[in-house]
Amino acid sequence: MRGFIITLATSGIILLLVLYSNTLRDSYRGMERALTEPQSLTYGAALFDDISGEVNSIVGPSVSFAEANDSLGVQITDTLPKSNYSAQLNAYETFIEGTLANRTRTTIDANLSNLRTGTVTMRINQDYAYSAAPQGGEMSFTRSGGTNATAYYINISVVKSRAAYIPFTFNPSGDINVTVRYTDLNGTILTSGTVLSSGTDFMQVTHDAGSVRINFGRKSGNNGAVWINATDVSASLGMLATLPPINSSKRLGYSYDDTLSYQQGKVSIFRNLGK
Amino acid sequence: MKAFLITLDAFVAIILLFSAAFLMYSSSFQPYAPRGVYLKQFTNDMVTVMEKNGDLGSAIAGNTSGMHYMMGFTPQLVCMQVSITDSAGNRSVTVAKDECGEYGRELQVIGRSLVYSGQLYTVKAEAWYKKEQVT
Numbered sequence: 001m002r003g004f005i006i007t008l009a010t011s012g013i014i015l016l017l018v019l020y021s022n023t024l025r026d027s028y029r030g031m032e033r034a035l036t037e038p039q040s041l042t043y044g045a046a047l048f049d050d051i052s053g054e055v056n057s058i059v060g061p062s063v064s065f066a067e068a069n070d071s072l073g074v075q076i077t078d079t080l081p082k083s084n085y086s087a088q089l090n091a092y093e094t095f096i097e098g099t100l101a102n103r104t105r106t107t108i109d110a111n112l113s114n115l116r117t118g119t120v121t122m123r124i125n126q127d128y129a130y131s132a133a134p135q136g137g138e139m140s141f142t143r144s145g146g147t148n149a150t151a152y153y154i155n156i157s158v159v160k161s162r163a164a165y166i167p168f169t170f171n172p173s174g175d176i177n178v179t180v181r182y183t184d185l186n187g188t189i190l191t192s193g194t195v196l197s198s199g200t201d202f203m204q205v206t207h208d209a210g211s212v213r214i215n216f217g218r219k220s221g222n223n224g225a226v227w228i229n230a231t232d233v234s235a236s237l238g239m240l241a242t243l244p245p246i247n248s249s250k251r252l253g254y255s256y257d258d259t260l261s262y263q264q265g266k267v268s269i270f271r272n273l274g275k
Numbered sequence: 276m277k278a279f280l281i282t283l284d285a286f287v288a289i290i291l292l293f294s295a296a297f298l299m300y301s302s303s304f305q306p307y308a309p310r311g312v313y314l315k316q317f318t319n320d321m322v323t324v325m326e327k328n329g330d331l332g333s334a335i336a337g338n339t340s341g342m343h344y345m346m347g348f349t350p351q352l353v354c355m356q357v358s359i360t361d362s363a364g365n366r367s368v369t370v371a372k373d374e375c376g377e378y379g380r381e382l383q384v385i386g387r388s389l390v391y392s393g394q395l396y397t398v399k400a401e402a403w404y405k406k407e408q409v410t
Contacts, residue, residue, distance in 0.1 A: 007288045014295035036309045043385065046319045050387040053326075057390055088393070095362055095395045096388055103360075103397050104386040 040267045047104065048262055051096055052273045055112070055256070058092060059085050059120050061132065063254050071150070072246050074124060076239045080212075080230040081135045084118040109261040110273075121257050123274075126250045128243070140219065140227035141241065146197065147224035148244050151177040154214060154226070155238035160207040162186040168203045168216075171196050176224060177242075178216055197224035207233060310404065314353065315383040318402040321345065322357065322387060331398060332391040334368045335359055346372040354379065355402045362395040379406035 056062075061078035089112045101108040114121065118134035128147065132139040141147070162184050170178075174194030182189040182205060195201040200217035210232030219225035228237065246252055255274030262269040325331050330341030334357075346355055354375035359367045382403040389396040 004284060007284055007291070010288065011291045011295075014291065018295060018298045032309050035312055039312050039315060043315060043319070046323075046385070047387060050323075050326075054388050054390045092388075092390065092395060099362055099364075099395075100386065100388050100397055103399065 040264060041269075044106075044262050044264060044267045044269050047106070048260060048269055048271075049275060051108075051110070051260060052256075052275050054092065055089075055115070055258075055273055056275070058088050059115055061120070061122070061130070063122070063124065063130075065252055067245070067252075070245060072125075072243045074128070074241045074243060076130060076141070076237070076241075078132055078139065078237045078239075080132060080139050080228060080233075080235045080237050081137060082118055082120055082132045084134055086116045086118070089116050105264065107261075107263040110258070111260070112258045114257040122254050123257075123272075124254045125246050125252055126255070127247070130254075135232075138227050138229045139237065140225060141239065142219055142222045142225040142227075144222060146222050147241070149176055149197070149224045149226075149241050150244075151240075151242040152179070152216065152226055153238075153240040154178075154180045154228075156180070156182050156212060156214070156228075157236040158182075158184045158205075158207065158212060158233055160184055160210065160233060162205060163208055164204075164206040165189065166202075166204040167191060168193060168195065168201050170194060170201065171199065174199075174201075176216060180214060182212075182214075311381045311383055314381055314402050314404070315385065317349075317353065318355065318383055318385050318400050321349065321355065321402075322385065322398060322400045325357070326387075326389060326398075331357075331359060331389055331396075334370060335391050335394075335396065339368065339370045342370040343373070346370070352404050353402060354405055355400065357398065357400045359389065360397050360399065362397075367396065376406065379403045 059082075061076050064075045066073035066075070093110045093112050096108050096110060119137060120132050122130045124130055128141065128143045130141050168178070168180075168191060170193030172194065174196045176195050176197050177192070178195050179192040180189070180203060182203075184205065184207065189205070191203065195216045198218050200215065202213055202215040204211060204213040210230075212231075212233055212235055213229045215227045215229075217223070217225065219227055226239070226241070253275050255272040258273050259270065260273050322331075325342055325345050328341060328345070330345055333339070333341050342357060349355055349372060354372050356369065356371040356375075358369040361367050380403065382401060384399065384401050387398050389398050
């Protein structure tokens with residue numbers, strides 16, 4: 001009888017060990033799943049990022065950020081006026097929805113209709129609106145409620161001769177520091193001063209054919225904006241805006257108005273193109 | 276009778292012991308680090324860096340030294356091969372890390388697009404761990 005009890009007790013202990021072994025195995029497998037399952041999502045995000053980068057390389061502008069403790073620098077490089085990139089965008093859209101999707105076993109559906117209009121509209125940090133239009137339009141950098149920019153540095157290059165130049169009037173009690181470096185075939189105009197974010201100040205350079213007008217101040221009810229009209233002139237633009245630090249609820253980056261849908265297996269991503 | 280019971284007891288004990296050993300063996304689990312996750316992310320990063328550096332574009336133009344140079348920075352155990360194909364499906368260039376043999380375990384493949392000089396390309400990067408080094 002005692003032998004049976006010992007046997008049963010031993011059996012019980014062995015059974016417990018088996019159960020413990022199974023639990024441990026399930027725990028490891030759970031951890032492994034937790035690590036591997038997001039992999040397809042990570043890959044989808046990387047492909048999304050790649051496509052956004054390629055679209056940006058086609059239509060521009062180049063955007064970079066420099067964060068400091070008390071400010072955020074946003075640097076934009078672009079050409080004015082914008083060219084029409086419809087042909088390139090059509091080709092790229094067909095390419096990613098067909099060839100790339102097939103080769104990556106994914107379903108990609110891009111909607112680049114807004115960019116095909118020729119006007120590039122971009123939301124920066126989910127807050128600021130940058131827009132650059134084709135011939136006859138303008139470039140603008142604004143924010144609903146005002147940009148609160150403390151400084152702008154504008155660098156423009158034009159390959160044309162200068163016919164006339166109207167400088168800024170500047171306002172000593174202005175709240176935005178402005179520096180403009182304007183280079184054309186006649187040389188470089190370097191001007192700096194302060195402008196009122198709630199007013200309007202501009203400089204204009206007229207060339208043999210065409211003109212460039214750089215405006216600062218209040219635009220469509222929003223203070224601290226900058227907008228540039230390049231008429232019959234092809235200009236290279238570099239802009240550095242010194243802005244307040246990014247709001248913690250906003251994401252650092254840019255996004256276009258156009259969207260991309262990505263699907264692979266259970267992973268589905270749909271959002272605006274951007275980084 | 277007593278001898279019979281002892282024999283029966285021993286017999287049952289042996290059966291239980293072997294059953295338990297079998298159960299534990301069949302449910303034994305080799306803890307395994309999912310190295311594929313790391314490899315895939317690493318491959319993605321490498322190709323992104325190569326694209327930003329202009330190495331992929333240079334390779335299409337015929338200069339693959341930048342890609343070879345970048346692949347030289349990959350860990351010793353990691354092998355990599357990058358192929359660039361044009362939109363018509365023609366292979367433009369393939370660059371593989373030196374001293375890598377056939378595919379090993381954990382083969383990871385990523386694909387992405389590339390716009391270079393107005394032309395469209397797909398980039399396929401394959402990465403794997405060297406076979407002989409895997410335990």
